[in-house]
């Protein structure tokens with residue numbers, strides 16, 4: 001398959017978590033963590049997934065990897081619907097989709113050495129002979145710019161950035177095609193964040209990787225993404241190319257998120273339209289009817305409470321879910337009352 | 338040697354790189370930050386467990402406790418030297434000096450069936466004749482002998498009870514945590530029901546029922562104490578497994594394709610079991626105390642078995658004259674108290690190190 005072809009196609013993915021109570025564990029409600037999202041990622045591309053904490057980004061990543069059984073929807077990877085695979089087949093497919101975790105302190109087993117951690121996937125999938133694992137792990141450590149001499153150390157002997165590199169080495173061990181990076185730098189010192197992002201970018205071009213890159217603010221993904229999807233309360237609100245999103249955001253939520261990102265140019269800084277977000281994200285147990293963003297949206301109308309806005313392609317490649325976005329004058333789109 | 342699956346071999350990541358970029362990567366190794374230096378012990382046990390162990394050997398009360406425990410272990414090991422048994426008899430049977438019901442005071446002369454005089458006694462006193470160092474109880478059993486060999490009984494029964502109890506607790510707790518949902522709920526309700534039973538009373542009743550069936554030995558008490566002692570460990574391990582289950586490294590194991598059972602045994606249990614093991618091992622003192630209590634109440638070993646509880650039980654016959662026959666109670670009483678104290682001191686320190694916040698909370702809520 002060539003670059004540019006669709007590698008991952010997520011269709012109407014829904015992930016609810018039942019809330020159980022009482023001795024009989026009766027289901028009393030659901031957390032609507034992901035509520036019908038669709039997007040695709042092309043081979044070799046990086047899709048940034050952005051949204052405030054608690055809006056379902058991690059859940060999206062995990063549902064794609066079938067760590068949770070999706071409530072409904074399809075996750076088509078390389079032409080195969082992962083949702084329908086049985087345990088054994090899925091374990092085979094896991095080789096091709098890997099994950100980098102947010103918290104490098106929690107994602108490495110403290111009782112295992114670097115060799116055991118990075119070597120485990122090699123062993124399970126019999127990628128190399130057992131006698132070769134050690135050498136292979138050393139190669140992988142070099143690949144993530146870690147000194148192979150540390151191979152017998154335990155995770156707690158490393159700094160956060162180094163641990164994250166170990167996590168990346170583990171993810172690369174199976175030579176995957178897609179890597180879900182779940183806020184891989186949020187937990188790190190600012191000083192090492194750039195190092196890790198740069199490394200991920202270099203690895204991407206060296207190994208032709210495809211990334212789903214999750215972040216909670218738009219400044220991080222701006223650097224690494226080709227396209228960006230903005231998520232709010234389990235729903236994707238806007239999705240388009242990076243340049244289009246930053247220069248011409250349409251959804252009020254995207255504008256609000258961008259308002260929090262400082263612009264280096266002082267003139268633009270003064271003139272730009274700002275939406276300051278107030279309050280917290282509502283509970284996903286009982287999300288607002290209609291448009292999920294309406295409780296915090298300064299433009300909200302009656303229709304916003306009644307109907308869920310369709311996720312539509314207003315311009316080629318520019319998707320947005322808002323009732324009010326329309327073409328104001330030919331070629332100019334905006335959310336206006 | 339493991340077989341390599343015969344599907345076309347994928348290029349390794351490094352192989353797929355150009356020579357040039359490999360060189361570049363090597364140079365980039367320069368950004369490695371120096372790592373924290375770590376000793377071998379800490380490396381073996383892991384950071385958190387190491388902290389607990391370190392707390393154990395640095396807290397003063399815990400050190401006192403450890404010394405006491407070590408002292409009793411030494412006594413148990415050296416019992417044949419400290420109080421040599423009569424040749425060709427069961428060493429756990431206390432030797433008796435005749436059949437007199439009347440206790441004899443400490444240092445009184447040993448008349449009949451005298452066991453070999455221990456070398457240390459001769460060494461210190463220069464005397465060849467063995468005496469009743471701590472006197473005799475009713476029926477002329479030698480108290481000193483019972484106290485020394487009773488240490489062995491205590492440690493043995495303590496460890497056995499602890500081991501079985503812990504095993505049951507861990508199995509039940511892991512089972513509940515692993516299956517979760519309804520299974521977990523039902524199992525934990527059963528645990529709750531067991532917890533509401535008054536421990537010693539329940540054990541007493543069960544042991545009393547078992548004794549006629551199984552005969553007089555340590556077995557009925559061991560079974561009875563185990564049957565009502567496992568619940569705390571089940572709760573502990575279940576809680577820790579549930580916590581560990583949510584850690585990212587467990588998810589990471591699933592992502593790379595580790596099978597569920599291996600996840601449980603390789604990633605979850607090794608990271609969850611340590612606190613339960615430590616807390617449980619410190620409960621040995623309590624089990625020995627309860628075992629002695631059952632013995633005192635007349636349930637347990639056959640008459641004359643070297644067992645602190647039993648010696649104490651002889652005092653029941655002389656309850657009105659304990660001023661005269663104080664030695665029946667005082668000597669075995671002191672060793673029992675010191676033994677339990679040793680374990681409790683260490684146990685308290687362990688709990689403190691493990692969860693100081695929780696502990697303070699409990700104490701303040703008890704006061705308030």
Ligand SMILES: Nc1ncnc2c1ncn2[C@@H]1O[C@H](COP(=O)(O)OP(=O)(O)O)[C@@H](O)[C@H]1O
Pocket residue numbers: 017031032033051052053054055056057058059060284
């Ligand atoms: N395993 C789970 N069980 C129940 N609720 C969950 C679970 N995982 C996440 N949630 C809930 O789903 C929502 C989305 O969480 P998450 O995907 O972690 O958001 P994000 O990664 O964007 O911060 C949150 O309200 C969270 O509490």
Ligand code: SF4
Pocket residue numbers: 251252253291292293294295297298299300301304309321322323324325335
């Ligand atoms: S649909 Fe309505 S509430 Fe939602 S973003 Fe658009 S204007 Fe705001």
Ligand SMILES: [Mg+2]
Pocket residue numbers: 054057058059102183
């Ligand atoms: Mg998250």
